[in-house]
Amino acid sequence: MIKVDVLVHELTPYRVNLFRRFAEELPDISFRLLLTTEHGGLPWALESPRGMESILVGKGMTSVVQGRLRSWPREWAKGSRVRRLIRQRGADAVIVCGYSDLAHFRTIRWSARQRIPVLLWADSSIRAERATTGLRGRIKRWLLPQLLSRCAGVLAWGTLGEAYFRKYGVPAGRIFVVPPEPDYQALDVSPQRLAATAATYKIPDGSRF
Numbered sequence: 225m226i227k228v229d230v231l232v233h234e235l236t237p238y239r240v241n242l243f244r245r246f247a248e249e250l251p252d253i254s255f256r257l258l259l260t261t262e263h264g265g266l267p268w269a270l271e272s273p274r275g276m277e278s279i280l281v282g283k284g285m286t287s288v289v290q291g292r293l294r295s296w297p298r299e300w301a302k303g304s305r306v307r308r309l310i311r312q313r314g315a316d317a318v319i320v321c322g323y324s325d326l327a328h329f330r331t332i333r334w335s336a337r338q339r340i341p342v343l344l345w346a347d348s349s350i351r352a353e354r355a356t357t358g359l360r361g362r363i364k365r366w367l368l369p370q371l372l373s374r375c376a377g378v379l380a381w382g383t384l385g386e387a388y389f390r391k392y393g394v395p396a397g398r399i400f401v402v403p404p405e406p407d408y409q410a411l412d413v414s415p416q417r418l419a420a421t422a423a424t425y426k427i428p429d430g431s432r433f
Contacts, residue, residue, distance in 0.1 A: 226253045229310050231331055232321040234261050235270040235278075238404035239321070244273035258309060260302055260327050261285045281305050281327075296326055303330030310335065317341045319379070323371060336374035344372070345379035345402060350387040369393040 232239065235257075246255055257278035263286040272278040281302050303326055310318060310331075318335045320328050320342060335342045369392050372378065378394050379402040380386045386399050421427070 227313060227315045228253055228317045228319060229256050229258055229313065229315040230319045231258045231260065231306060231328060234259060237268060237270065238406055240270050240273060241407045242404050243276060247273050247276045258306055279309060299326035302327040306331050307334050315340060319343045319345055321345045332371060332374055341376040342374065343377045343379055344375045347381045348388045349384040350391065351384055353388060
């Protein structure tokens with residue numbers, strides 16, 4: 225059995241559904257979730273997919289302030305706890321969801337040094353990128369390619385994500401498109417619901433939802 229740890233800020237509907245598919249469709253892999261925050265500031269309460277263990281690393285913490293400067297000491301400490309959990313389990317690979325905080329950043333660097341394959345799953349998009357000018361831009365152009373070079377692969381959300389990671393030096397052969405998806409059975413997309421929604425928001429006929 226291959227053991228894979230997934231480091232993620234919080235559970236969201238689109239992530240839960242994809243993790244559920246991982247557990248159901250990849251029975252030879254044992255996935256474990258390492259959650260770095262307890263609250264996401266959004267109105268949903270979700271449980272881990274059946275058969276997938278989860279450990280709360282950031283008890284009482286919220287993802288709203290996770291990337292802010294004042295949170296750096298706590299994020300650094302969380303990175304140490306994550307390392308211990310991965311080492312104790314003897315994980316064969318790690319999936320890191322996002323790289324915007326020190327806990328995730330440290331996990332990528334440490335796993336690579338330990339020769340544990342790291343896959344980065346991120347929603348970065350070439351269209352949503354902020355201007356890379358000034359000191360912030362110079363730091364990003366210097367640091368991000370180094371971080372990405374430590375990843376065995378990058379899981380982009382779509383073609384715009386592919387373009388983003390190619391810009392920062394990831395070869396096309398190490399970029400894989402893995403878009404999140406909702407639980408389609410939970411969505412009401414009946415013609416009646418679509419018509420009512422279009423009327424409510426004055427959406428012209430023929431528009432794409």
